[in-house]
Amino acid sequence: MDPQKNQGTGASIVARDITKIYGTGPDAFHALGPIDLDIKPGEFVSLIGPSGCGKSTTMLLVSGLEPISQGHVEIDGKPLTKPISEIGIVFQDHLLLDFRTAIQNVMLQQEIRKLDKADMRSRADALFEQLDLVGAEDKYPWQLSGGMRQRVSIARALVHDPSMLIMDEPFGALDAISRTQIRHDLEMLWLAKRKTVLFITHSIEEAVGLSDRVLVMSKSPGRIVEEISIDLPRPRPAHLGEYPEFAVYAKKIYTIFEKLGVYNF
Amino acid sequence: MKLRATVRKAWEPALWFLGLLLIWEAAVRIFAIPGFILPAPSVFMLRIVQSAPQLAYHGMITTKLIIYGFVAGAVPGVALGYLIARYSICKQLLYPIVVFIQGLPKITLAPLMLVWFGFADFPKILLTGLITFFPVMVDSVAGFQSIDPRKYYLSKSTGASWLQTFLKIELPSAAPQIFSGLRISIVVAVTVVIVVEWLNSKTGLGYLVLRSMDGKDTSMIFATLVVGSLIGVFLSGLVQAIERALVPQGRH
Structure with a gap:
C-alpha cells in the first residue's frame, strides 16, 4: 500500500x-x-x-x-x-486539564471552537472507541494510567478533525509495551x-x-x-x-x- | 462500618468540646470565679437565648459587612494576582506598591478611614477589603504563575480568545491556590469587621462587645463572641463548600 x-x-x-x-x-x-x-x-x-x-x-x-x-x-x-x-497538538506529557474529566478534556475543542455539541460528542465517542478508552470518559486525568492519559490527549487533538x-x-x-500498542493505534x-x-x-x-x-x-x-x-x-x-x-x-x-x-x- | 466511622468522626470532636465546656463550668463553680471575670458556659449560653433577637440583629449586620468586605478584597485580589503573574509590566509597576502596603499594619488605617469617609459602611468595607485582599492576591499570583506555559500553546492551537483562555484554562488551573487564599481571607474578614466596629459603629457585634464592656457585662461579651465565632465557622464552611463544588477533589 x-x-x-x-x-x-x-x-x-x-x-x-x-x-x-x-x-x-x-x-x-x-x-x-x-x-x-x-x-x-x-x-x-x-x-x-x-x-x-x-x-x-x-x-x-x-x-x-x-x-x-x-x-x-x-x-x-x-x-x-x-x-x-x-491543528491538533500532542505533547510528551499529556497536558490534560486536571479539573476536567477525560471526555470534558476532549470536548474543550467543541466549547472553545463553538462547534455542534451532539456532533462532536459522537466524534469523541468514536475516538474513545478506537483508542480503547471506553469506560474512561468520566475519569479525571489523575485516575488514568500514563498510556490512557496520552490516548485522551490524542483524542483531544483529533476530535475537531484538524488537517x-x-x-x-x-x-x-x-513504557515499551504501551508505546508499541499506541503506535499501532495511531497508525490505524x-x-x-x-x-x-x-x-x-x-x-x-x-x-x-x-x-x-x-x-x-x-x-x-x-x-x-x-x-x-x-x-x-x-x-x-x-x-x-x-x-x-x-x-x-x-x-x-x-x-x-x-x-x-x-x-x- | 462506614456509617459508624462517619458518626464517630462527627461525634468525637463534639463530645470533646462538650467535655471542655463541662470542665470550664465545674472550674467556675468550684473556685467561685466571679461572673464579671469569667462567666460559666451555662450563664452565657442562657444569655444567648435571652438576647437572641438583639444578637441576631447585630450579627446580621456584621455578617453583611464581612461578606461585602471579603468580596471587595477577593475580586481585586484575583484580578491583580492575574495581572502580576501574566504581565511583567504589571509586576514591575504594581509589585513595589503591593509590597509596601503589605508591610503596613493596615488595621491602623482605621482612624484615617474614619476621618475620610465617616461612620457609614463604606470605610468598614474598604478596610476589610484591603486586608482580605492580600492573602488572595499572593495565592492568586502563585496559582497563575504555576500554569504550565505549554497550556498556552494548547489554547492558541484551539484559537481560544483571551476570555476563553482565562475562563476555561487559567482560572480553573489556578483555582486550588486561589481557594487557599480565600479560606484564609474569610476568617481574617470576621476579625477585621468586628475590630472596625469597635471604632465607629452604632451597630454590629463589635459595637455590642464594646457596649457590654462599658457595662461590665462580661457574659454578654462571651455571648457575642460565641455568635461571632459561629458566623466565622459558617462562612469558612461556605467557602469550603463552594470550593468542593467547583474544584474536583483529588487534584495534586
Whole structure:
C-alpha cells in the first residue's frame, strides 16, 4: 500500500529557510535553521535527532505557536501569519486539564471552537472507541494510567478533525509495551483519516515504524542532515524486525547519528 | 462500618468540646470565679437565648459587612494576582506598591478611614477589603504563575480568545491556590469587621462587645463572641463548600 496513492484531507506544509533565534545581542541563541520542509497533504513525517536539535522548535514554528526569526511558512499555500487553529497538538506529557474529566478534556475543542455539541460528542465517542478508552470518559486525568492519559490527549487533538497533527515525543513517557500498542493505534487512525502528521521523536523504532519519511536532524544550530523515505507496507507490525528493510533503515539512522557524534561507543 | 466511622468522626470532636465546656463550668463553680471575670458556659449560653433577637440583629449586620468586605478584597485580589503573574509590566509597576502596603499594619488605617469617609459602611468595607485582599492576591499570583506555559500553546492551537483562555484554562488551573487564599481571607474578614466596629459603629457585634464592656457585662461579651465565632465557622464552611463544588477533589 503506497501512502502517496491515497491522497488525504491533510494540509501541505512548505517552509523555506526558517530560522529561530532566541534573544538578541550577545545572549542570542541560534536554536534552529535555516531549514526547508516540504510536507505533502496527508503525509506522515518524523523529525528525529538528539536533544536540543530544534525538533520541538520546528514544530512550534510551522504551527505559528512561536514567531519565526527568519524565513517563511506556507500551510496549504497560504502564508502563515498567526497560530493556525486547523491543528491538533500532542505533547510528551499529556497536558490534560486536571479539573476536567477525560471526555470534558476532549470536548474543550467543541466549547472553545463553538462547534455542534451532539456532533462532536459522537466524534469523541468514536475516538474513545478506537483508542480503547471506553469506560474512561468520566475519569479525571489523575485516575488514568500514563498510556490512557496520552490516548485522551490524542483524542483531544483529533476530535475537531484538524488537517494537521503535530506530536512532540508523544510516547516518550510511556513504557515499551504501551508505546508499541499506541503506535499501532495511531497508525490505524492515520490510515483512516490521512491527516498530515509531523511527529517528533527520539526513537528510531517509532520513526521508522510510523513514517512515510524520516528527517534526521543535527544540533546547534538545528539542521536537517538527511531525509529517508520509509517504504514499508502498512499497517506495520508490532515487531518491526519482521521486515529485513527495517534493519537497513535503522542502520542508516544509527550511522548518521554516529557521524554526528550523537553516539560515542 | 462506614456509617459508624462517619458518626464517630462527627461525634468525637463534639463530645470533646462538650467535655471542655463541662470542665470550664465545674472550674467556675468550684473556685467561685466571679461572673464579671469569667462567666460559666451555662450563664452565657442562657444569655444567648435571652438576647437572641438583639444578637441576631447585630450579627446580621456584621455578617453583611464581612461578606461585602471579603468580596471587595477577593475580586481585586484575583484580578491583580492575574495581572502580576501574566504581565511583567504589571509586576514591575504594581509589585513595589503591593509590597509596601503589605508591610503596613493596615488595621491602623482605621482612624484615617474614619476621618475620610465617616461612620457609614463604606470605610468598614474598604478596610476589610484591603486586608482580605492580600492573602488572595499572593495565592492568586502563585496559582497563575504555576500554569504550565505549554497550556498556552494548547489554547492558541484551539484559537481560544483571551476570555476563553482565562475562563476555561487559567482560572480553573489556578483555582486550588486561589481557594487557599480565600479560606484564609474569610476568617481574617470576621476579625477585621468586628475590630472596625469597635471604632465607629452604632451597630454590629463589635459595637455590642464594646457596649457590654462599658457595662461590665462580661457574659454578654462571651455571648457575642460565641455568635461571632459561629458566623466565622459558617462562612469558612461556605467557602469550603463552594470550593468542593467547583474544584474536583483529588487534584495534586
